[in-house]
Amino acid sequence: MPNPHPQCAICPFEWSERYCRKAGGKAPENCPSVRMKETLARAQAETTSEALLPFACEASRQEGEGYAGRDQGYATVTPCKPRIQEIIEFARRMHYKRLGLAFCVGVRFEAEKVHRLFESAGFEVVSVACKAGRVPKSELGLTRDEYVDPTCEVETMCNPVFQAEAVNDCEVDLNILMGLCVGHDSLFIMHAKAPVTVLAVKDRMLGHNPMAAVYQLDTYYRYLKDI
Template sequence: MYTCDSCNKISCKKGDMDNLPSNCPCREEDKIKEITKLYKEPQNYKIAHNSALVEAEGYCQLTRVQEIILFAKKCGYKKIGLAFCVGLLKEAQIFANILRHHDFEVESIICKNGAIPKSEIDIKVKEQVRPQCKFEGMCNPIGQAKLLNDRKTDLNIILGLCVGHDSLFIKYSDAPITVLAAKDRVLGHNPLAAIYTSHSYYNKKLYD
């Protein structure tokens, strides 16, 4: 069992291969060699190389929006797919305009695309977010991915897709994916706030 979360040595970060915990993934030498070879594949190399450059150049200087733009430019991506939640329409509009300002072609697809009723996935009216409504469209992340695949986007960006919906989008997207924001309606789309307050305000909520 790998338990990197409880490691105090962090030997991997320091390259201290003589002081590894007994269950350290670094001990999987044959597997690591095979994995390392994968970074030589052109697509993987481009992403890994340029993301490392962005990490160094933007470290504690650039926002995630700026880093995404810098990464996309370094990779030579021209057409950007934006898969966003209807609840973040305003944010999507601003972000798309910023991308276009930087000369990217933007293909944006909203989560409710296709107007597919939730009955298609056996959601009863009483199980809807708004049971008083006759029609409630389901989120369609597979549609977002498939439609962006048809447009042959170079990079797809997730903006606020729901838990699980993001999983399906990732599963069906042909293009590499990065995330601008993760959905958290309660915490203003800042999920780590629950972690930072796990020993105080959110302690009982998370450990009950």
């Protein structure tokens, strides 16, 4: 019996032939576009509501403008903007004035450049480091053998909830995550009041480029299939 839950990532049909791409397209039995009509209607009503419609429209417009050559046909479409430029443009589209930058101290040098770049683009920037608050990891119940540096008597915890509450208090319009750890990023998103987007994710081993392991999954990183 097929899995009843959506599994779009392993859809058996060629991309251009899928139901979600064209009318009358092909779909497996667990296709969410086909099976979850009530959920789709509820989501569409929310997306086109007065509260979300402007945000959804500008997000789609920004998607389109991330490519050049659109007037010459799909075959000539070429990516033309880095993500950081798209964040700036989207914030301008939404008429945002104050941005929150929640970053890991492991990318503090890059965070300074990003902070100043956003300022030069005309935004007020509120940036909060992950170690802000200087709360010991012992308050989480961790022992020294669980620290990054077990020889350290007191090690400061990452504090994404404090980061989120700090930018909330500053009433930012949009939050940008930069290099937060797995799990810490989730905690930030759970507690942030303003919308959240991601500039960079944490990957200590791969220079914050986690897709490198995916691209090499059948060669250098094949061991991941056995972990």
